Amino acid sequence: MAKDKSGYIIAAAFIGPGTVTTASLAGANFGLHLVWALLFSVFATIMLQDMAARLGVATQKGLADAMKDQIAHPTLKILLVALIVSAIGIGNAAYESGNLTGAAIGLNAFANLGTGTWAFILGICAALLLWTGRYQWIESVLVALVFIMAGVFFITFIVAKPDVVAMASQLLTPRLDSDVITTVLALIGTTIVPYNLFLHASLVAKSSAGLDKDQAVKRCRRQSAQAISVGGLITLIVMATAMMAFFNHAITMDAANMSEQLKPVLGDKAQWFFALGLFAAGLTSAITAPLAAAYAVCGALGISDNMKGKAFRAVWLIIILVGVSVAMMGFKPLPAILFAQATNGLLLPIIALFLLMVMNNKEALGEYRNSTLSNIAGGCVVATVIGLGSYKVLGLFF
Template sequence: MKEKIKEETQHCQGKKGFLAKLKQIGPGALVAAAFIGPGTVTTATICGASFGYTLLWAMLFSIIATMVLQEMSSRLGVVTRKGIGEALRNQFDSPTLKWMSIILVISAIGIGCAAYETGNILGGALGLETITGISGNIWGPVMGIIAFLFLWTGSYNIIEKILVGLVGVMSVTFILTAIIIRPDIGAILKGFFAPTIPKGGLMLAVSLIGTTVVPYNLFLHASAVQERWNSAEELSKSRLDTLLSIGLGGAISSAIIITAAATFKDTGIVPNNAGEMAIQLEPLLGTWAKWFFGIGLFAAGFSSSVTSPLAAAYATVEALGWKNDFKSTKFKLIWGIVLIVGIIGSGLGKSPVTIILFAQAANGILLPIIALFLMILMNNEDRLGEYANSKFQNLLGWIVTAVAFGLGIKSLYSVLQKLIG
């Protein structure tokens, strides 16, 4: 009897311990919510519809790469109490190298966030258009204004809680749908572990990586962890947060590719609007699929339209040595500019799908630049001491950076060929 009571007590304590760990999830979920945006939903759907399960390897690489780079970013923030922008500003002794790196990073993040923001707002507006029938180019500016008001409150806690909830709802729906449709398990395993790039699939592979390993998320994460954890002793909590959140995000993205492949691949249909994309949820939701997908796309767009300007503001103020504060005028000015660019872009009448895919490809090309700078920072033993990259962490980091460089160069070459042609 005593042994049984002891076992039950240990079981309860174990459950409480696990729940306590889940409560630590926060900044990582913010990152996951940022990359599970309209870009991910759209790109993953088109990947599955166009090439079936073939490009699942790109998603697997993306998730591993995201875990590797985001862990470094969060470690930098927790240990040094500095964001990437500030750490980079202090990295080089040469004024020329210092300002070249600052200008390059700010330019890359500025371009990436501005392109992303237009796609985020248009993606969310596309969801509302599906439900209401009102043009997304009208909903876009409305969404942008709502995001502006949301950011103006300057409350990290409110933003974090809402985004964690959105990621949870999306994960349940897409993952359950992927299970219900009973996809070809053999084809899925082949897609994950036998990398191939089908003809015409390079840009989509790079876009898939660009929508998951988002450069601005590295800046966002390094700054956000400082709001939650105060010392290197809490690194284990930060790592758990990163691995669980990004793992969940990867499961969602993979589920979208799988449901799209099972739904569209053999039909020859490549969906180009939210109404057509919603068909993949019909096995679970039936006639409610259109409504749920529209609301989900809006939620994804809204969450990302908040985090993108936020990341741009963190990166810029840190790199320039300005005060890193939600309520400071300069901080608000930076995210305000990115948001305004997104609002203007959303009202121009361009195709949301085209803009979203362009933003993902642009981020895929910018990624290796940011990854290279992060690797330099993480090998600074004067700043990080025993928490600098180990040989194994360097190996993983350089592999990710090298693959990103290779795909980025091939993608850029492909784009230039099309422009010249």
């Protein structure tokens, strides 16, 4: 268990082009006035992923299997399976195009082969890595990419010479109004990713098999908190860098030349660093999104989640193929990514409610079920996201 790094895989999964784009837009348009939403998201992610990890350790099952076991009514069970397959399976296929496009944009800054060509090459690389079926190889690549991201975005931020006074002023004046609500939901949706709950439970279930459960839970909890905090710090650095370059400046950010537009503030070298970070972010998510979908869909359909199994490989391969195909068509990713992240924020309460229900099953979880405090914290997260989503919907009519 000591060698397991599933927490960092979760960090790798949520720090993708969607996170870089959303954080950049938040910083460019609203400065650091929305950091409160990021802090809330990091806290909620640590809490919910801890639940998913405890579920995996206690039951040795993935979240999809556990959710199905919780529901006895056949019709409700069918509806649940349909929700998982559509929201996680089909949804991740849509995300994959953004992941590959984001990574391709980063590589295209180094060698101008076109984002479509790079997306195709990256899709092949992701497929080859997943095809090996060797978890430790996949884990090592993803963890390395997380640290590359952390390093390059931090260096980029330092080179940008941040205005500490302006940053502190914005941090102390949070905003929540109709103009920022979509971006707030996007920040939440890009950090608290529903498919990561399925991925974490399945990974921990496999890595903790045969080990002492108490020790496994403690190690997962500590590592997840550390890794997710690193992911939150990366997001904050990206937001602050964009704030320095764009906030209160007459410049419009566009995903296709994001790093080029940072040139006046960051200089040539930092521009390359940002492109490298965007590539790392895209590749990590291009690997984890299909992997998470395969675990979720196979669990929902009652199919073996053996990484070398035909059905498991078929699910992630279809998602990569869809992602590559859409990316090669050249659709502009910026509006789609922001919309997808906001939609993710609206989907979250449904998955979180199911998770809370499962985590209170005393018969299945025993001493690892939720405490009263965990239930209160989880309920607050769900209520907050529902409140923000309702505010957004009502704002469309009033």
